[in-house]
Every structure is written in structure tokens, then in C-alpha cells.
Amino acid sequence: MTAARKIRVLVVDDSAIVRKVLTDILSQQPDIEVAGTAPDAFVARDKIVALRPDVLTLDVEMPRMDGLTFLEKLMKHYPLPVIVVSSLTQNSTRAALEALSRGAVDVLAKPGGPYSVADLKDDLPQRVRAAAAARLRAAAPPPAPRTPAPVAPSAPAVKNGQPAQHLIAIGASTGGTVAIERVLENLPASMPPIVVAQHIPPGFSATFAQRLNKICALEVREAAGGEILSCGMAVVAPGNRHLEIERIGGGGWRTRLHDGPKVCYQRPSVDVLFRSVAREAGSHAIGVLLTGMGADGAAGLLEMRRAGAGTIAQNEDTCVVYGMPREAVRLGAVQQVLPLDEIAGALLKRAPAPAAA
16 A cells, blocks of 8 residues: 555445444544445445455345355455454354454454444554555365374373463464464464463454364463463463463462553553563563564563563564564564464474473
């Protein structure tokens, strides 16, 4: 996008109220314009051809053709950066996360319940800008049953739940749900505990953790606060809450959640998590910064490196948006820059296997 040209958005939703809310929010931004709106996929198809938008917002529950089916056709014939704007029902959150695996770049909650119009005013323009800068991935086929990665032959058998002596911290934003999935599904249950901060709205983080838990050898859950971190466990920060770790007596760590101010416009913030890891775990940790817009996590990763932790960033070619990793590299926070599919292997090499029970 050039500085003079506005980002053109097509808003697709069967609710006239939602179309108006999204249009009003985006029309207030000097660098964004709503090129048009559509109540269903068939009208959207014609308007995409006529208006050539840069970004699409898409509801997953629509009449005549559901959003997932439309997204598959769109990514095959006319790929565009798509932000899913979904209600918080269980079926909708599942469909929204499935849309991310099939090529959508981001997800937002419709206003209502715990997510207000004021939240959307803060988040939607930022997400649109990130989507406009996104590198589109090839659409993934419907998910097939996966076999978790085996434990490396050199690693001793480990009983899940062992106290942790090391841990891994992962942060991501735009494109991060798919990137995190790719990393975690290739790790065995013998890994040290993993803490994850992904920029995701309230209501979606629990569904995201449940999805990961089904396909990973690790036990994955949404953080509730106060969990003792043990081997074979991964915890995901809840939407709109900061996740930190704190050392406990006798060694190891537990999680802590809080509602502090947004950092880098985000809650959960990767910087908040990484800084707590630098402070509480030091050289016993590895930090991984994945795809995302902005700079969240870069300063925290630098603190981790200065505290003796290992640090890894996703490379530009495999990022949906090379923003956060680029900023970390610029700061000198990164020891290794790797393609996404090599990060799990690097963690297997760098994360010490715990002693057998």
C-alpha cells in the first residue's frame, strides 16, 4: 500500500446492524475506506469483482452459503486477506478458527457480551492494516487426523506432570494461530512446559486451546491462573488477559493472570509474558517470536536474551506478517531466525529433556 492510497475494505455480514457498525468504525480512519458491503456470499462475489477490495471482513454464519464454503472458493479463485468477524457461540468460534486454518488471516469477535463496540473500535482498524500487509498462504485442505511427532530416540521416557526445570515461551499475532499449531503439533509430550501469548479476542482462546489439545501430544489448555507448570503441558493466555509466570518455592513456575493496561495495544501482550519469563526463568527458558504485525514481543525477547535465554524468531518468507520478528531482529534479540517448519526441530535440540521419572 502506498501512503496516499487508502486500504479498501468489503464488509460481508448478513446483519445490517453489524455491517453498519463495522462501516462506521472503519470510515473514521484516514487510511481506510469501506468500498462496499454485502449481506451474503453471492452479493460479495459480485462486489469483489467490481470493487477489487484489499481486505474482506467475513461472517462465518450466513444464509445461502456459509462463510467457510465461501472462503474456500475465494482462496482458490480470488485470494484476498480475510478477517473473520464472528459471534461467540461455540459453533461460531470453532468455525472461525477453522477459517484461519483455511487461509483467513485474523479473527475478531462481533460486539456483544464481553466484547463491546469500544473494543472493536480499537482492534478492527489495526487488524485491517495488518491484513492489508499480510502474505497470503495457500489454502489448507480440511484437516486430516494427525499422528503426533514421536519422542526423539535420545530422549528418555518422561511421565507428563514432572516438575519443570526449563520452559518455552511463544508469542504471535496475525497468522499466529496456524503458526503455533504447526510448532506444537510437531513436539512430543516430553517437552518442558510451554506458555503461549497469541493476540486473540475473549471467547476464542479457549476454543483455540481445545483445538490444539486434540491434535498435539502435549496437554494444551487455556490458562486459568495459578497452574503449576509441568512437563508435557502448554497453556494459552486467555483473550483480554495478560499471562505471566512466577517462580515457586522448591523450583519451577506457576501462571499468573491479570488485567493490567494493554501493552503495544494488546492484552494479552507477548512483551508482558516474555518479560516475566526473563525475570523468573532467565537462562532456563527459550523464547520464540512468530508472525505478527507491530512490535509486541520484541523488547521482551531482548530481555530474555540478556537474561541468558535462548531466542528464536520466524523468518520473513514463512510469516504472514513479518512485523514482530523483524523488530526483534532489529533490536538484536534473536539468536536464530528459522522457517516455521524448522522451529519445532530447533526446540527439540535446544530444550533439555527432563530426567526420566
